[in-house]
Amino acid sequence: MRAHSLLILALAAAAPLPALAQNQVPVNRSQQRVEGINRSLEAGAESRGIQQQNRFETNQLQGQIQRQQSVAPPPPAPIIVPNR
Numbered sequence: 001m002r003a004h005s006l007l008i009l010a011l012a013a014a015a016p017l018p019a020l021a022q023n024q025v026p027v028n029r030s031q032q033r034v035e036g037i038n039r040s041l042e043a044g045a046e047s048r049g050i051q052q053q054n055r056f057e058t059n060q061l062q063g064q065i066q067r068q069q070s071v072a073p074p075p076p077a078p079i080i081v082p083n084r
Helices: 004-013 019-022 031-072
Strands: none
Touching: none
16 A cells, blocks of 8 residues: 555656546536546546446356355255165
């Protein structure tokens, strides 16, 4: 985690000025609107990614359960009665 933070700081320090300008607050309404739309699109994409991952994991679990249920249990061991 610490290395990750240091890497981000190093990249931010090495970033050219136009890249830093993208992090500034938009001045006019059209820029603000575009930024709002972009944030909305990013949030929707993140939500869809999470839903897709959840569906994948659910399907994996359902497949495992079905495979376990489809395998017939072994027959019971025969009961051997000793001769008297």
